[in-house]
């Protein structure tokens with residue numbers, strides 16, 4: 015019996031293998047530069063050009079530039095990685111033109127890395143090798159900790175850090191594959207070998223053979239490679255990354271987002287080929303169900319169940335839609351995935367189309383993401399040209415095609431019924447559900463809508479099995495979740511962790527804690543539909559139910575860190591202003607409710623709050639929650655209710671004492687110059703937009719309180735801490 | 741009012757007039773879509789193309805789209821006004837979009853916005869007198885890691901302090917002046 019799909023897949027991998035082989039990277043020095051919106055903003059395009067110039071000038075043929083998407087380490091961009099064959103890659107942060115020159119002449123030409131500018135530098139020593147010990151819960155075992163033992167052994171034998179460095183890492187996801195045995199996984203770099211260690215003898219052998227002699231220990235090699243092997247190989251030494259478990263983001267910062275060959279070389283389309291070869295859509299659905307994959311767009315509905323519902327419909331004209339509207343103002347996971355690993359999302363959609371029996375699929379992407387749109391279009395074009403989209407995909411007889419539709423700046427269009435109307439070319443106003451889109455969606459036909467990240471997990475689940483994925487998460491929710499960490503946190507960026515990880519680990523261990531040495535006040539999750547988790551609850555595990563119980567929601571993955579400098583009433587007002595502006599106006603409780611709630615919040619921050627305002631806020635919020643038509647109105651009061659729940663005192667201070675504890679609400683503060691501290695440098699006076707600061711040179715200055723508009727400029731510019739905000 | 745027009749006597753003449761209002765590629769796009777099922781679903785895509793070409797959607801554009809796509813004008817206007825991304829007024833050479841998303845807000849976006857307004861002497865929705873800058877606000881451009889950010893044209897800048905605003909604006913003014921010089925001295929090219 016001929017099996018067209020495996021044959022097709024074989025020829026695809028041959029093609030990719032040949033293209034990769036022709037590049038001969040094994041014998042070349044690779045300079046890797048990120049290319050996604052954040053990187054471009056930080057100047058990565060100029061950097062890449064500069065490297066190109068240097069390479070040309072040097073006349074060397076053994077140096078290449080490799081473009082990748084975004085690693086998610088936003089605050090350190092542009093990041094450049096230099097990979098010399100057989101060595102650990104060296105990554106530089108905040109690279110500028112001068113540094114390009116130094117990296118090129120000192121590191122590439124002179125073999126001496128510019129250690130001062132290494133990403134998240136912890137030491138000046140560049141090690142020959144690195145061993146990453148998994149610290150995940152399933153690799154922990156009773157008795158002495160292997161990592162501590164190994165470090166002690168190194169000490170006993172006086173093996174220094176130039177020889178080997180030991181790193182702790184989060185779950186590799188290998189526990190699910192090789193499961194059962196009480197053992198710890200260790201990844202050796204740069205050899206990219208995963209070892210499975212269960213005794214002290216194993217550990218000794220690893221040291222004596224692998225580390226000291228450079229001979230891999232065959233006996234201890236794990237059966238399967240970790241899913242994010244290539245990612246860990248490049249970034250495993252950096253704490254920000256090795257505390258993460260990357261599945262959805264496994265290729266981000268690794269693959270060239272515009273190269274089908276590279277994606278295929280990373281096992282791309284293997285899952286699709288298996289799915290098509292089995293000719294059994296129910297198998298896909300059952301694996302997703304076993305995986306306990308829950309929608310990453312916010313609702314957390316089981317993806318397996320949703321696909322199963324669509325599949326059962328009598329109507330056989332069906333559609334599948336990828337929701338790339340990413341409306342939460344303060345979230346950017348979906349953008350990053352679309353820009354950095356577009357083929358993976360496309361593969362997830364084709365698999366979804368096959369599972370539910372759809373003929374056409376749509377990407378709905380917000381117009382504010384031009385690069386994401388461009389990369390997805392390129393991926394679609396490549397797939398069409400290679401028989402992965404269109405008629406008879408991979409020789410399986412399955413016909414399916416994809417197209418892009420653009421959003422146009424309306425938050426409510428992220429809601430599924432509104433999104434459908436927008437694709438139909440209408441105003442994006444939600445409709446009453448039921449009927450649900452799986453019954454009657456786009457043009458009245460059964461339609462599945464899923465979030466970008468949901469699709470990003472599909473190929474991984476089919477390749478490594480649903481059980482594997484389920485084991486990584488919690489009892490109720492399988493796998494990982496990507497968060498966009500931003501706000502008052504040291505390391506902003508994208509963080510992917512197993513569900514069930516504590517908030518504190520995300521914010522402190524990975525995010526490096528609150529910036530500026532301030533105190534953590536709260537963590538906001540779920541954007542305008544979510545709420546606040548106070549600092550006192552930071553040990554909570556992230557999962558759908560615990561977050562909801564605390565008055566917030568998981569949402570799509572926005573995570574904003576707030577410090578003691580942030581006023582909770584002000585932030586609640588910010589979200590309410592957002593919801594009020596984005597309300598589509600179709601139903602009264604949402605349209606009027608958000609307006610009224612906003613008025614009250616404004617009044618409170620202006621110092622005109624009344625004692626009964628808290629009650630009013632409660633009543634209006636409940637009404638809005640209960641009687642609005644769609645999720646926007648129903649969730650809009652969440653930030654208000656959760657801030658009242660956890661920060662009631664702050665509201666009371668505003669209302670009764672006309673005082674803003676965070677000193678944020680402009681109407682409730684004023685600026686004063688402390689005469690004893692002021693040296694009369696005149697800087698403040700020169701920076702005051704309304705020229706209300708007076709005083710002679712070298713004499714104490716004064717602010718005319720009547721004229722002051724409280725812009726805070728003077729406070730920011732005074733270098734002598736002579737201005738007080740009260 | 742739309743479907744009727746193709747049958748009125750002077751339709752060819754009207755059509756010629758409407759076609760003259762749009763560039764070739766957009767006309768080709770509309771013609772191609774009209775052959776498709778559910779062509780009206782391409783309305784938003786068509787408006788995106790027009791805004792991409794002209795920078796805004798003028799009343800004439802909306803009417804031409806309605807006529808050529810055979811969609812009621814009320815629907816075209818309804819869609820164009822519903823979506824914030826569509827602008828119905830012309831704008832300056834460079835559109836400055838201040839991000840007022842959460843990450844940017846908590847990192848002080850309002851101060852940057854205030855500085856922009858002070859420097860340019862305009863408020864949101866307005867265009868500077870020299871026609872170079874227009875100011876708008878947006879909710880998250882997806883680079884929250886660099887907050888606070890602003891977008892000028894297609895380029896994202898961040899993290900920004902109010903103090904950096906004047907230099908940044910100057911660099912765009914210089915660019916505009918260069919373009920102008922290049923345009924008035926084409927032989928130099």
Ligand SMILES: Cc1cc2nc3c(=O)[nH]c(=O)nc-3n(C[C@H](O)[C@H](O)[C@H](O)COP(=O)(O)O)c2cc1C
Pocket residue numbers: 308309310311312313314315337338339340341342425426427428429430431463464465466468570644645646
């Ligand atoms: C006001 C509103 C905005 C939404 N915005 C988004 C969004 O930007 N992205 C998204 O994936 N889901 C969004 N959703 C959720 C979608 O309606 C839908 O549940 C989701 O796309 C389903 O995909 P999932 O099952 O993979 O999560 C929004 C919902 C509401 C009510």
Ligand code: SF4
Pocket residue numbers: 426443444596597598599600601602604605642643644645646647648
């Ligand atoms: S709840 Fe708000 S956004 Fe949703 S349909 Fe009603 S008015 Fe529109």
Ligand code: SF4
Pocket residue numbers: 687691692693694695696697698699714715731732733734735736737
């Ligand atoms: S900047 Fe500070 S020290 Fe200088 S004049 Fe103003 S208040 Fe005094």
Ligand code: SF4
Pocket residue numbers: 685701702703704705706707717721722723724725726727728729
């Ligand atoms: S707060 Fe602003 S307006 Fe008031 S004195 Fe300081 S600089 Fe001037």
Ligand code: FES
Pocket residue numbers: 148149150151152153154184185186187188189190199
């Ligand atoms: S806990 Fe170690 S690999 Fe998962």
Ligand code: FES
Pocket residue numbers: 343344345839840841842843844845879880881882883884885887888889
């Ligand atoms: S909040 Fe400004 S870029 Fe996201």
